[in-house]
Amino acid sequence: MSNGLAVSVLDLVGMRRGESAGSAIARSVDLAQHAERLGYHRFWLAEHHSIEGLACSATPVLIGHVAGATSTIRVGSGGVMLPNHAPLVVAEQFGTLEAIYPGRIDLGLGRAPGGDFQTMRALRRDLRQTGDDFPELLEELQTYLGPTQPGQAVKAIPGQGSNVPITLLGSSAFSAQLAGMLGLPFAFAAHFAPEYLYAAARLYRDRFRPSNALRKPHMIVAVQVIAAETDAAARRLFTTPQQRFLRLIRNQPVELMPPVDSMEPLWQDFERAAVESKLGAAIVGSSETVKAGLEKLVAETAADEVIVVTDTYDHADRLRSYERVAEVAKELGVAA
Numbered sequence: 001m002s003n004g005l006a007v008s009v010l011d012l013v014g015m016r017r018g019e020s021a022g023s024a025i026a027r028s029v030d031l032a033q034h035a036e037r038l039g040y041h042r043f044w045l046a047e048h049h050s051i052e053g054l055a056c057s058a059t060p061v062l063i064g065h066v067a068g069a070t071s072t073i074r075v076g077s078g079g080v081m082l083p084n085h086a087p088l089v090v091a092e093q094f095g096t097l098e099a100i101y102p103g104r105i106d107l108g109l110g111r112a113p114g115g116d117f118q119t120m121r122a123l124r125r126d127l128r129q130t131g132d133d134f135p136e137l138l139e140e141l142q143t144y145l146g147p148t149q150p151g152q153a154v155k156a157i158p159g160q161g162s163n164v165p166i167t168l169l170g171s172s173a174f175s176a177q178l179a180g181m182l183g184l185p186f187a188f189a190a191h192f193a194p195e196y197l198y199a200a201a202r203l204y205r206d207r208f209r210p211s212n213a214l215r216k217p218h219m220i221v222a223v224q225v226i227a228a229e230t231d232a233a234a235r236r237l238f239t240t241p242q243q244r245f246l247r248l249i250r251n252q253p254v255e256l257m258p259p260v261d262s263m264e265p266l267w268q269d270f271e272r273a274a275v276e277s278k279l280g281a282a283i284v285g286s287s288e289t290v291k292a293g294l295e296k297l298v299a300e301t302a303a304d305e306v307i308v309v310t311d312t313y314d315h316a317d318r319l320r321s322y323e324r325v326a327e328v329a330k331e332l333g334v335a336a
Contacts, residue, residue: 005329006305036070041074043070043076044307050119060097074105079109079187096158106165107164110175171193171196173199176207180207180208183212195277197301221303224284235284240259243257298332
C-alpha cells in the first residue's frame, strides 16, 4: 500500500468448536490470498503451544504452506518464541524458507513462552525458563543468518548469509529497548497488552541506533480491528474475540465462538474488566470509525505500520473486515 498506511495481517489460525486443524489452516490460506489481492504488506503467523482452539504451533511449517499458496505478500512469524528453540534450528528453518521463497520471508522473534509452565518444560526441557538469555540467543541466531565469520565452526546450511529480516516483538520495555539498541524493527503486541504501548513506542525511538539492517526506526503496532457496515454490527462481531479472552482467563479452550447480542450474561464484573483491559486498544466499528481509530493510533504512536488482528466467527465477515480496513488504509497518509 505505497499510497497509504502500511497494513499487514497477524493470524492465530483460530479453530471453531469441533473443527479440524486442516479446515482452520485452509481458511488461513484463503485469508492470506485475500490479503495479497488487497495489497496487504505481510501475513504473519503466531506461535502458540498446547492451547485448544489455536492451530499455530508449527509456525515455520505454516509459513511455508502460506508462502507456497501466495506469490507476492511477505510471509513470516509473529513471532517465533526464540527461547523455545535452538537458534541453529531457527536459522536452518528460515534459511530454507528464504531459499524456497526468496525475498518474501520475515522472522519476527519474541521471548515469551507461548504456553503455560508445563508446556514450557515440554518445549525447552533442560534450558532456562526466564527468557533473560534472549539477547544471547538472538546474537547466536544472527551469526547463523549473517555472513560466515572467520573460524566459525557451526554454520546454518541453508541459512548462512541469507540475512532473513528480523523484527523483535514485545509487549513491554525489554524488547523495545533491545530493538532500538540493535537497530531492528520493533512490533508491539497491543492486541493483548495495550497498557504499555505508548511507553514502549517512545522508548524504542529514543533508544534507536541505526544499523546495517535499518537506518531509521520502524515501529509496527499489532492491534485488534473489526470493521463492519455499522458500529453496532462491528460491536456484535467483536463479541467473538471478547469470548476468546474470557475463556482464556478462565483457562478454557479458546475456539472461535459465534457472536452474541450482549456479553453481560456471560461474564462477571471482574472478568469484564480483565477482558476490556486486554482489548483496550481494539478498533471496532464502521469504516469511518475504524479510520478515525487508525489515525489516532498512528498519531499517538508514530507507527510506521499496523498489523491487524481480526477474529470473527464467520469467515466472510473476516474477509469483509479486511477489505474495509484496506480501503481505509489507502485513504490515510503515507507511512513514514
